[in-house]
Amino acid sequence: MRLLEEIAHIGRDPHTGGYLRYAWTPADLELRAWFRAQAEQRGLDVEEDGNGNIFAWWGSGGDAVVTGSHFDSVPQGGAYDGPLGIVSALLAVDELRSQNMKPKRSIGIAVFAEEEGSRFGLACLGSRLLTGAVDPAIDLSDRDGVRLQEVITPAGRRDDILARIGCFIELHIEQGRALTQPVGVASAIWPHGRWRLDFTGEPNHAGTTLMADRRDPMITFAFTVLAANKEARQRGAHATIGRVSVQPNATNGIASRVSAWLDARAAATDTVDHLVSAVFEKAQERSKRDGTSVELTTESVSGETLFDTELRDRLAKVLDDAPILPTGAGHDAGVLSAHVPTAMLFVRNPTGVSHSPTEHATDSDCEAGVAALARVLRDLTC
């Protein structure tokens, strides 16, 4: 995995070993430049789509088999989530060439922008712009208040590029503990979304304000965190509050406002909807008791993705009946699946840890992933 090593230093926090690779930041731009150089070394035609996504083409025809993933990370993310799919794509092309394969269909390698939504808050932003799932004039700002359109002028839906893509295969590290063999095939992505809860109260002095006189939004927020945990467990769903912003965030002051982001996912869309409703209802009930108020804003919602069954079964068969499994993680493949037949390959994650510096896959499993992707590309193109 020499290629993964080459980029291992880019955007890495020296204290934690975690990655801070946010879209269009210097680390992300360095990774893109590295990819373009790798693609050019291989004689691939590099094309940018004006939405931050890069395509490297082997062959000029339509009905291309496209593979790839993303470089950007969550804050303090791991080395595999995203880059493994891009590096494996480059290596799978090398593999086909070393076998002197002459594909009958074009092959494309895609690098999608802002998959994690870590900078502008909307996951899969690059693929959503490309496919027209979001308006290029969308009003998004990063945590410093920089607007998306100050960073790029999104081109929006690119029918010419979509028309070239015959199918899309994304290779990705698996992120639960669901895969016990080196490589598996995805069946579905759980429906999921992000909601912002804004709790407001009355700022006041921490030392002098009687407990009975307080309207402290931190209390309502804390209750809601526990309610989300309980409601998710009762439904076999997943609910997470991992991002919080407190105003004014002073030790000796009661907060005026707490904003919290709720990430909710489940096997069925109804379950997610009921989960979010139940959490909001509990928050509202508690806010009456606390003299605070709470508002719910939907930031993004993705329905269930069922990957193309024909393609899924073909991949599993080519890979000696590889296991087929769903995932709770969103991917650009989920966005593409609304437009072209789409599939995913997963590489085993021995601990299931992801979105963390300790995310890991063994070298031999990563090599099995490259070999599997090469076999799949050969089967589809040769």
Added chain:
Amino acid sequence: MRLLEEIAHIGRDPHTGGYLRYAWTPADLELRAWFRAQAEQRGLDVEEDGNGNIFAWWGSGGDAVVTGSHFDSVPQGGAYDGPLGIVSALLAVDELRSQNMKPKRSIGIAVFAEEEGSRFGLACLGSRLLTGAVDPAIDLSDRDGVRLQEVITPAGRRDDILARIGCFIELHIEQGRALTQPVGVASAIWPHGRWRLDFTGEPNHAGTTLMADRRDPMITFAFTVLAANKEARQRGAHATIGRVSVQPNATNGIASRVSAWLDARAAATDTVDHLVSAVFEKAQERSKRDGTSVELTTESVSGETLFDTELRDRLAKVLDDAPILPTGAGHDAGVLSAHVPTAMLFVRNPTGVSHSPTEHATDSDCEAGVAALARVLRDLTC
């Protein structure tokens, strides 16, 4: 209150009307320069103590009657907490002069630095350095990692200045709803302190990690917020968590670490100690259930301050039997009281709201405060 108006724009957030006056920032430096100019206009001798505190002397003898307060604010603080005491001191000197008073004792006006501890985390930092209550080599950093010693080289205990101070009187806006007349006299400051709770867990993917597999420190933190609220209410004490820091603070990632600051106060030191112990015990119990860990760090503790009873009673008598009341808020007067006879005057706060942009005292109550301070200074010096 024209003088208060003159500085009303300095460090004010135009969106909220709240103040962002942190020690040694441009807003704070502008306020200090304004004070020096005001003192010089009045022919007072300005002296800096090398700890960030400024003294303006009327007369050169010892056994001086010193009054004053602080300019720095909490994040999004109000206009009165601190500056009212400084402005009232300048106006009380004007009042004595307009009456052609010739004080037999020197009068000093003090401006103390970093009273709120909003920048370096330790309240009353200026007065603690002056009195030797903290070591000038103390290791404190602001939220950007800037060390105190990069900003100033603290001189530490200044016996020469302490020797000049015969007594200290701080005028301050009242911060509860405890004062129903324009002006009152302080009896005591509740014992209080700040403790940091660090909750750590395992960062992981919000979408793919089973609820049962999680070690989410946000859950333990949320439980602790509710426990602190309950434990404080049961004891008639005050507990507040108003400042929180989450790592990595990602929407789609389980947090690795949540740090929360607990502000705890009560009428008796034992009550504060038992409150903090009980909250930490509850946090530890819950952390076992959540698979997380929690650590408690004491950042600052102030024992009960009982103001000099002789001085207190003298002030109340001069002010026509003004009411005598305790406060839950810490003040530089609390630090000074360990060294010289110390007293406080409170100006009525009609809503009790403080540490907030809506903190307010009426102009006529502020004028009553100036008149009261002038009477007290005259009584003590003439």
